[in-house]
Amino acid sequence: MVEASLGYLTEPFFYFVEPAKRLYWMHLLGSVLLAGLYFWFKKADKATSSNLRQVLGLKYWWNESTRVDYVLLFINGALKLALFTPLFGGQLVVAIVTARYLHLHVAEAPHWAAAPLLVSAVFTFTAFVLDDLTRFLTHLAMHRSPLLWRIHRLHHTATTLTPFTVFRTHPIEALINFARSIVVLGAVSGVFIWALGPQLQVWDILGVNALGFVLTFAGSNLRHSHIPLHFGALERVLISPAQHQLHHSRHHGHCNLGSYLSCWDRLAATSVAGAQAVDLEFGLDEPAENSDGALLLWRKGPQTA
Numbered sequence: 001m002v003e004a005s006l007g008y009l010t011e012p013f014f015y016f017v018e019p020a021k022r023l024y025w026m027h028l029l030g031s032v033l034l035a036g037l038y039f040w041f042k043k044a045d046k047a048t049s050s051n052l053r054q055v056l057g058l059k060y061w062w063n064e065s066t067r068v069d070y071v072l073l074f075i076n077g078a079l080k081l082a083l084f085t086p087l088f089g090g091q092l093v094v095a096i097v098t099a100r101y102l103h104l105h106v107a108e109a110p111h112w113a114a115a116p117l118l119v120s121a122v123f124t125f126t127a128f129v130l131d132d133l134t135r136f137l138t139h140l141a142m143h144r145s146p147l148l149w150r151i152h153r154l155h156h157t158a159t160t161l162t163p164f165t166v167f168r169t170h171p172i173e174a175l176i177n178f179a180r181s182i183v184v185l186g187a188v189s190g191v192f193i194w195a196l197g198p199q200l201q202v203w204d205i206l207g208v209n210a211l212g213f214v215l216t217f218a219g220s221n222l223r224h225s226h227i228p229l230h231f232g233a234l235e236r237v238l239i240s241p242a243q244h245q246l247h248h249s250r251h252h253g254h255c256n257l258g259s260y261l262s263c264w265d266r267l268a269a270t271s272v273a274g275a276q277a278v279d280l281e282f283g284l285d286e287p288a289e290n291s292d293g294a295l296l297l298w299r300k301g302p303q304t305a
Contacts (some may be wrong), residue, residue: 012077012167022166022220031163031221038229060226065160073167076174084178094186099194109194119196124203128211129187129261133266134184136264138176139257158224159283161248165224174188215260224248230274235262242274249280258262 015021016028035055042048052212054060104111142152151170158165169177192200215238222229222241230242243256255272258265265271 009074011079011081012073015077016095019208022216023163024216024301027046027118027216028163028221030099031225034219034229035222035225035227038227055226059160060160061158065158066162066164069158069164069168072162072169076167076169076171079171079174080178084175088179088182091182091186091189094182095189095193098187098190102191102194109197111250112196116197116201117158119192120201120203123188123192123200124210127185127202128209130188131181131184131209131212132259132261133264134180135259136257136261136268139259140268140270142173143254143257153284156248156284158248159225161226161245161282163224164220206282212260228274228277228280230277232275235271237272238262239265240274242277243272245277245280245282246272246274248282249277250283250285252276 015023016025018024019026021027037050038050060066100110142148151173154170155165155168155173158168189200203210219229219241223239223244225241225245228242228245229240231238231240234240235243239256239258239260239262243262246252247254247256252272255270256262256265257268257270262271
């Protein structure tokens with residue numbers, strides 16, 4: 001029991017060597033390289049120089065806001081191992097149940113013949129897009145529903161954004177996100193297994209969907225930072241770090257809800273260009289709601305954006 005408890009509590013220390021985690025060392029390296037290029041090209045800008053000194057300072061990484069991030073990192077990591085995984089199982093369980101249900105209640109497995117390369121490409125792309133879409137819809141619901149906002153608002157109380165802020169989620173939200181991922185990716189896998197047979201393979205990098213891995217490497221950790229890197233015209237396709245910082249801004253609020261793809265925000269009219277990320281203040285607009293001492297309290301939800 002003691003060993004199991006220690007395992008739950010120490011799990012986050014291994015995130016740096018787990019390719020599926022945002023804190024994986026290669027993803028951190030990718031963000032550091034992009035940040036280096038950003039500061040290099042902006043080195044003559046006084047505001048940028050001040051920003052660099054801030055990011056490199058100890059107070060940026062250790063303050064009242066970031067300490068909450070670290071605590072929730074360990075709490076949610078322990079809950080995932082001790083409760084969420086035993087409760088929901090894994091993607092494989094959902095995939096098997098889905099494939100079996102389709103076979104027994106819809107039609108016998110057709111096992112369509114297709115080139116393995118094409119099957120892998122379609123499966124990889126489909127899994128990535130549906131995962132990204134359902135992330136967006138879940139995030140949109142968190143902002144539009146007063147009940148869910150009372151949970152999600154915890155993430156937006158952060159006044160300092162660091163790569164660890166991604167773990168600043170209420171345990172109930174962490175459970176919702178975990179269940180969404182398991183159900184969506186498991187169901188997609190089950191449909192493809194039913195239709196194409198067990199030889200199905202996804203294009204992966206170190207066991208992670210290749211598209212997701214590449215895009216996470218390409219600066220995802222800068223989303224929760226004070227480095228306003230925007231992608232210009234590329235933001236018609238991808239969410240930039242600056243766009244997500246606008247999402248955390250006290251004065252921009254419920255915009256840029258997407259994870260990777262920007263098309264969902266354009267369809268929902270919630271897209272704001274990253275170039276507008278200038279002199280941002282992070283946290284909630286109401287000063288009383290920025291108190292880290294009451295982070296887990298439920299409060300009145302926002303007005304629908």
